[in-house]
Amino acid sequence: MNQTTRILAIRHGETAWNVDTRIQGQLDIPLNATGRWQAEQLGRAIADEGLDAVYTSDLARARETAEAVGRGAGLPLVLDTGLRERAFGVFQGLTFAEIEAQWPEAAVRWRKRDPSFGPDGGEVLTEFYQRCVDTAARIAAAHPGQSIALVAHGGVMDCLYRAATRVDLQAPRSWLLGNASINRLLWSPEGFSLVGWSDTQHLDGAVARDETNDASGAGRVGHAA
Structure with missing residues (x-):
């Protein structure tokens, strides 16, 4: 029996807070007009992928994106809170600059990807990583030999990339999270492996924003969680 599960891991479409570089975390921010357009393009692009299931974070921006995926695939959505973005506690709702101004020492630990750091009221980086990887593995294990979509967030995508490529949690990020x-x-059962990353052909040149204000780090500086 083929135990390999094929995964399409998808970050949600754009939100107004992505544009503003404002930390979303687990706050329930919807897609903006561009994000809704991106979701529709995405749904059409993967309509013929032969998906067997569509799982999504329950947060609105991921769920709205997943609805387009589900329509394209003719499948219902399965909501899973394990696919939520990292809880960012007191950082949520703030811009990078505001965080640095209010909590300079905490901002340094965050930017340096301190594995033991979590903002007040938020998740520690190592715990967030383990949650993401465990959730994705649990879901994939339920679909041996099948194809599934996981619609989630920038921080979740970053964790899955690291798990698939064996990149250290503290290593600066050099990959896109569009x-x-x-x-x-x-x-x-041996773990994750990478097939392809950051395919945006379906967006036809539209801006694919790469902010980790979704909320796990500081852009291409390499601090997404």
Whole structure:
């Protein structure tokens, strides 16, 4: 029996807070007009992928994106809170600059990807990583030999990339986390492997924003969680 699960890992479409570089975390921010357009393009692009299930974070920006995926695939959505973005506590709702001004020492630990750091009221980086990887593995294990979509957030995508490529949690990020991008992984009982990353051909040159204000780090500086 084929135990390998094919995964399309998808970050949600753009939100107004992505544009403003404002930390969303687990606050329930909807897609903006661009994000809704991106979701529709995405849904059409993967309509023929032969998906067997569509799982999504329950937060609005991911759920709205997943609804377009589900329509394209003719499948219902399965909501899973384990796919939520990192809880960012007191950082949520603030811009990078505001965080640095209010909590300079905490901002340094965050930007340096301190594995033991979590903002007041938020998740520690190592705990967030383990949650993401465990959730994705649990879901994939339920679909051996099948193809599934996981619609989630920038921080979740970053964790899955690291798990698939064995990149250390503290290593600076050099890969994209574009809104509504398609990222392809395989899962087997041995773990995750990378097939392809950050496919945005379906967006036809539209801006695919790469903010980790979704809320796990500081852009391409390499601090997404």
